[in-house]
Amino acid sequence: MKKIVLSMLLASIGLVASEGTVPYKSGLLLPPQADKIYEKECTHCHGKDGKQTGFEGSSRVTYSEIAGMDTAEVAKTLKEYRGGVKSKDYQQLNKYGYGALMRSVTADLSWDEIDAVAKYVNGLK
Numbered sequence: 001m002k003k004i005v006l007s008m009l010l011a012s013i014g015l016v017a018s019e020g021t022v023p024y025k026s027g028l029l030l031p032p033q034a035d036k037i038y039e040k041e042c043t044h045c046h047g048k049d050g051k052q053t054g055f056e057g058s059s060r061v062t063y064s065e066i067a068g069m070d071t072a073e074v075a076k077t078l079k080e081y082r083g084g085v086k087s088k089d090y091q092q093l094n095k096y097g098y099g100a101l102m103r104s105v106t107a108d109l110s111w112d113e114i115d116a117v118a119k120y121v122n123g124l125k
C-alpha cells in the first residue's frame with residue numbers, strides 16, 4: 001500500500017514537472033512567453049525578424065513588415081483581427097485582403113498573450 005501511495009505521489013510530481021515545460025497554454029496562469037509564441041505562431045509568415053512581407057513561393061499575398069511597429073498599434077491590430085475590438089459590427093480587420101489568415105492565427109491567443117507578443121514585435125529590429 002505504501003508503495004502505491006509513493007508511486008502515485010511520484011507520478012503526480014512528474015505531471016507537475018512536465019506541465020512546467022509547456023511554453024504557454026491559455027487557461028493556465030503562466031506568464032505568456034512572447035518569444036516562444038512569436039516563433040511558433042508568427043515566424044513562418046512574418047520571418048524571424050518581422051521583415052518577411054509575403055509567403056515563400058507566392059507573390060500574390062503581400063503585406064507590410066511588422067518589425068519595430070508600435071506596441072499599442074500591434075496589440076490593437078491583433079485584437080481587431082481576432083474580432084474582439086470591432087465585434088459590435090462583426091467585421092474583422094482586413095487591411096490587405098487577407099485578414100482571415102490573421103484571424104485564424106489570433107483566435108487562440110489570449111489578450112495577455114497578444115499584449116506580450118506585441119511588445120516582442122516592437123522589439124524586433
Ligand code: HEC
Nearest residue numbers: 041042045063064066077094095096097098099101102105
Ligand atoms: C499564415 C500566415 C501568417 C501568420 C502565421 C501570421 N501572420 Fe500576421 N499577417 C499575415 C497576413 C496575410 C497579413 C495581412 C492581413 C490583412 O490583409 O489584413 C498579416 C498582418 C499582420 C499585421 C498587420 C500589419 C500591418 O501592416 O498593419 C500584424 C501586426 C501581424 N500580422 C502580426 C502577426 C503576429 C504577431 C503573428 C503571430 C502571433 C502573425 N502575424 C502571424 C499572415 C500571417
